[in-house]
Amino acid sequence: MISKNHHYYLLILSFLILIGCTSKNDNSFIISGTISNLEDDFIILSQLTNIQTNENRVIDTLKVNKRGKFNAVYFLEPNIYALTFTNNKTIQLAIDKGQHIKIVGNDLENLKISGSVDTQLLMDYEAFRKKSLKTLVTSIRNKIKNLKKEQSNENEIAKLRTLEVENYKIHLNQLTEFIQEKMGTSIAIYPTSLRWNSENLPILNKIVLDFESTHPNLAITKKLFERIELLKKTSIGATISNIKMPNELNQIIQLDSIKSKYTLIDFWASWCPPCRTESNLLNNLYKSYKNKGFEIYGISLDTNKERWLKALKNDNRTWINVSTLEGFKTKVSTEYAITSLPTNIIIDSEGKIIATNIHGEQLKEFIEKLFE
Known part of the structure; x- marks a missing residue:
């Protein structure tokens, strides 16, 4: 029969072995949390595989207990992940190695996410993007709607449509400035590439080179370089292939x-x-x-x-x-x-x-x- 002390030492040994394995595996992270009034008994974890076509691959289902608690350890490389609940509410996470993402809240509309500077940067970027879009583009669209209701001159509406397009270009430039000034080499850079354009190619190329220096072997590093190559195909001086x-x-x-x-x-x-x-x-x-x-x-x-x-x-x-x-x-x-x-x-x-x-x-x- 195994004594209590012996059993205790076995638990300690198992714990140390687990920590040792985790520390040797660079690509590990933890997702845990408590959402008080959550009705779900599981949450789907998926990985973003293609930003342009918005393709995702299901990784796992996290079990949720009756008190809304969940916890899981993953040995996956840094990437963009998402948690999807049964009501289709989705939380996007930018996860780097060694991070412990904690999600806490009373319901799905009031969640606090901590433990990942990359996820925070992604949320900051999204907040800035929405504000910039509202100021530069949505405001113009609202003016057009009002003019249409008033049956205003079509020439005036046409001018605003042109301004909308010009302002969208300014919006994209502002997003590039945000990435350059705020995001460093964060994992959160990958989803921003959806709105990159060839006009900012020199800046974006440097951002990707810097990203590679920090994350040389990641799948998303390769995807960022692929994005740069696509932008080169539509830059001034390039030759269009047959369509x-x-x-x-x-x-x-x-x-x-x-x-x-x-x-x-x-x-x-x-x-x-x-x-x-x-x-x-x-x-x-x-x-x-x-x-x-x-x-x-x-x-x-x-x-x-x-x-x-x-x-x-x-x-x-x-x-x-x-x-x-x-x-x-x-x-x-x-x-x-x-x-x-x-x-x-x-x-x-x-x-x-x-x-x-x-x-x-x-x-x-x-x-x-x-x-x-």
Whole structure:
């Protein structure tokens, strides 16, 4: 029979062995917490596997006891994880090695998360992003809604639509500044890459190089470099590879088949108000310069063919129009990291990019100078 003292020593030994194994495994973290009025008896833990397509992989189900307590140790590398409850409430976590994430609250709407500086940075970023978007973009959209109710002049609304697009670019620049100034080499940088653009490529490239120096062998390090490579494909000076997509008659139209001096590749959708407003400007440019060597290759990120075709007719989009009706899952959209609309790329006859994301009066002036 084992004595009580012997049993006690065995427990101590087991505990020390567990600590020893944990300390040798760099990729370990703990998730625990107490949510008083939680009705769930389990929580799903998943890992973000693709930021652009928002794909996640289920890792585990955390058991929750009757008092709302849960606790689990994981031997997984630093990454972006999420806890999902049965009511579809999701908490996103940026977890680095050795962290003990604690989640405490009386209900799902009032939770305090501690133990992870990376998760805190991610929450700070999201708070800043929402505030910036509200100030620069949502405020403009609200003005447009009010003007529509008042049946105001369409020209005034069109100007605000252009301002909305310009302000969104400022918004993206503000997000890049936040990452550069506040986030260092935090794991939380990975989900921010969804809103990176080629205009800030030099800054973003340095951010990724610094990230690699701290996290050289992580899966998300590789993904960040892949994101940089995608942005390089749409930066000025790069050459666009051939695009093959079906038009409204299901005929395959190749970008390489266009023999114009300059081609504007226009990413848009019928549900995008700024895109629809820009149709007027594109119409005027097309009429003025089509016979001088200007073409438009319109790529719709619609998912509904009827709405796409209706928009083509109503907006008089008489240039080349193509779509696979797969939305942002369209192959060319993922290949060129298109995450917002409208987005455009202007190429010369050799397929070389000479401008990206210029709209409104700036686009008009740029095209005019090309044909002076």
